[in-house]
Amino acid sequence: MPDISRTIDAVWKLESAKIIATLTRLVHDVGLAEELAQDALVAALEQWPGAGVPDNPGAWLTTTAKRRAVDHFRRSRVLTDKQEQLAHELEEGQGRQERQEPEQDDVLRLMFLSCHPVLPTEERAALTLRLLGGLTAEEIARAFLVTAAVVTRRIATAKRTLAEHRVPFDLPEESELPERLSSVLEVIYLIFNEGYSATSGDDLMRPGLCLEALRLGRLLAELAPREAEVHALVALMEIQASRSAARTGPSGEPVQLHEQNRGRWDQLLVRRGFTAMLRAREAGGAPGPYMLQAAIAVCHAQARTAEETDWAQIATLYGALDRLRPTAVVRLNRAVALGMAYGPQAGLDLVDSLVADPVLRDYHLLPSVRGDLLLRLGRGPEARQEFLRAAALAKNAAERAFLHRRAQEVPATEGPAGPAAGPTLGGAAQEFLGRADLDAATVRSYGQTLRRLRLDLGDGMPLSRLTAEEVARVCAAAWGGAAARTWNRHRSAVRSFGAWAGLDGLAAGLERRAETRPRASALGSAQLDALWSDPEVPLREKTLWLLLHESAAGVKTVLSLNVEDLDLEDRRARAGRTWVSWRSGTARLLPGLLAGRTRGPVFLSDRRPGPARTPGPADLCPDTGRRRLSYERAEHLFKETTRPLDPTHEGYTLRRLKPGPEETP
Numbered sequence: 001m002p003d004i005s006r007t008i009d010a011v012w013k014l015e016s017a018k019i020i021a022t023l024t025r026l027v028h029d030v031g032l033a034e035e036l037a038q039d040a041l042v043a044a045l046e047q048w049p050g051a052g053v054p055d056n057p058g059a060w061l062t063t064t065a066k067r068r069a070v071d072h073f074r075r076s077r078v079l080t081d082k083q084e085q086l087a088h089e090l091e092e093g094q095g096r097q098e099r100q101e102p103e104q105d106d107v108l109r110l111m112f113l114s115c116h117p118v119l120p121t122e123e124r125a126a127l128t129l130r131l132l133g134g135l136t137a138e139e140i141a142r143a144f145l146v147t148a149a150v151v152t153r154r155i156a157t158a159k160r161t162l163a164e165h166r167v168p169f170d171l172p173e174e175s176e177l178p179e180r181l182s183s184v185l186e187v188i189y190l191i192f193n194e195g196y197s198a199t200s201g202d203d204l205m206r207p208g209l210c211l212e213a214l215r216l217g218r219l220l221a222e223l224a225p226r227e228a229e230v231h232a233l234v235a236l237m238e239i240q241a242s243r244s245a246a247r248t249g250p251s252g253e254p255v256q257l258h259e260q261n262r263g264r265w266d267q268l269l270v271r272r273g274f275t276a277m278l279r280a281r282e283a284g285g286a287p288g289p290y291m292l293q294a295a296i297a298v299c300h301a302q303a304r305t306a307e308e309t310d311w312a313q314i315a316t317l318y319g320a321l322d323r324l325r326p327t328a329v330v331r332l333n334r335a336v337a338l339g340m341a342y343g344p345q346a347g348l349d350l351v352d353s354l355v356a357d358p359v360l361r362d363y364h365l366l367p368s369v370r371g372d373l374l375l376r377l378g379r380g381p382e383a384r385q386e387f388l389r390a391a392a393l394a395k396n397a398a399e400r401a402f403l404h405r406r407a408q409e410v411p412a413t414e415g416p417a418g419p420a421a422g423p424t425l426g427g428a429a430q431e432f433l434g435r436a437d438l439d440a441a442t443v444r445s446y447g448q449t450l451r452r453l454r455l456d457l458g459d460g461m462p463l464s465r466l467t468a469e470e471v472a473r474v475c476a477a478a479w480g481g482a483a484a485r486t487w488n489r490h491r492s493a494v495r496s497f498g499a500w501a502g503l504d505g506l507a508a509g510l511e512r513r514a515e516t517r518p519r520a521s522a523l524g525s526a527q528l529d530a531l532w533s534d535p536e537v538p539l540r541e542k543t544l545w546l547l548l549h550e551s552a553a554g555v556k557t558v559l560s561l562n563v564e565d566l567d568l569e570d571r572r573a574r575a576g577r578t579w580v581s582w583r584s585g586t587a588r589l590l591p592g593l594l595a596g597r598t599r600g601p602v603f604l605s606d607r608r609p610g611p612a613r614t615p616g617p618a619d620l621c622p623d624t625g626r627r628r629l630s631y632e633r634a635e636h637l638f639k640e641t642t643r644p645l646d647p648t649h650e651g652y653t654l655r656r657l658k659p660g661p662e663e664t665p
Helices: 004-027 030-051 056-074 078-091 097-114 122-130 137-144 147-165 177-196 207-223 227-239 266-282 288-303 313-323 328-342 344-352 366-377 381-395 399-408 425-433 440-457 468-479 484-501 525-533 539-551 557-558 585-596 631-645
Strands: 572-575 578-582
Touching: 004 030, 004 097, 030 056, 030 097, 030 122, 030 147, 078 313, 097 122, 097 177, 097 266, 097 525, 097 572, 097 631, 122 137, 122 177, 122 585, 137 147, 177 207, 177 227, 177 539, 207 585, 227 288, 266 288, 288 313, 313 328, 313 440, 328 344, 366 399, 366 539, 381 399, 381 440, 425 440, 425 484, 440 468, 440 484, 468 484, 525 539, 539 557, 539 578, 539 585, 539 631, 557 578, 557 631
Parallel strands: none
Antiparallel strands: 572 578
């Protein structure tokens, strides 16, 4: 049977959510339920090629998984009543009609469980696609452009978090339903948006994610038929998906909504969207955020041409959405509608009020929208700079190329914003950072500050137009809430750049802050055990973290160690005028990390430095050509790894590895 593998894959996609949901109700552990379901899948792969596909493949998989559950509990010699319950269900027929309602409830419970607010958004999305979509870690990784290991870790962490918080496999209470349902809808729409307008990669769209989100939305609408917002989300996704074929040109380039060939819109999806919208209205209640967004989509779909679009009605709907969900992105969309309904200046006034919003500082659509409005006002040179700035912020290759083309189509006329204006911010920043008298650490530090200025103000901004007010606005949006030490570091970079460029007073709007450095509390034993036992942590990081914990030395001191300074037998190393010592944990890992090296930094970066960033001999490994691991990179890696351990999901700093006074060796 050459098509048996495809058949099994299709059956699994359709049935896996119901199987896992049923098992989760029985075993009260979503991780174990998925393992049992996977065992049943393996059994199908082994048996169906020879025996043929059963008449009811879903029931076959469910029964096989339940038998695996019985075997599991018998091996563990616990939960006798659970064995009896499973055995009783196995003896009953699988075709009884009264079983259909509990099965639907189980899938709905699984959806609420995988989208529980206790999980971070990226973990909710991965777990939902895994449990309810039947996607493999590799398929999810390809969709979100991350590695399969990252997806596997997210899913494992999500399951562990659900177990630790003892999240019940049950439908939420009526009082909790709005919040919990909002979380489910958020995840489904996040999956759809990532497919509809990919945030990164080469392609504008990832149709597979759109289809998966539509399938999940339609499933939820069947399971919760009285929820207006569910039907509204389905309506919104159906209508947006109807434009897919018209959203890209022959070479994959984006086509803006008002330029799309509406004859290419999928009318079947449009009609399905209208039907879902009618069901949402029939469900009653005050319009929610998805109802308002769906109403906006309906306005676009009802217009036979772009010129017939009722922009005044769309602007009104965005105003209502802004009152209900006052976010910066909603206001940016409202600015577009105002600009179309009442002229570009009306839209630009609202956009300019959003420029300092930190939420939008890396959002490429802010300068893109601003460029559109400026172009319509006849301010071409300014619009050109905004399109270039949007292109620099865009992570998607198709959008980036599109924005570059838009910038090139606008003439760069002579004058304040044209070529005659002299040196630009981008050129001056590159020249400043390329100076021979700056060491690598200073270049990295100054580079962070100048990169932020270049992204927010544009590489093409003439240096003569750079003002202290604009610099202060950018710094306040980027680092206004940062620690005093971080703020002062960026302030120092601005002062140095201003002095070099002859722009006196460039940091005039940046007041120095008093620095206080409270001692960070040490990580607890449970958190440390999770770090030491994590198999995904690379050898370099694990060695560094253990050494910091066992030695109680400073981070920069440990990173400054060289191989020739180590005394492995005595478990110590000279660091300047002091000694760093360690215990058995570090002693076991160091030989593997060094791998026979006899010279150079102990902790090395992942890559060799580029020609323009070659460090001094003391920071370069003569054997591998790699540079010393930087403090900033080490901090970043630790924060990323410890996000799941941190209740705030921000991650911890390396200083938290330093033991408390009672633990100090």
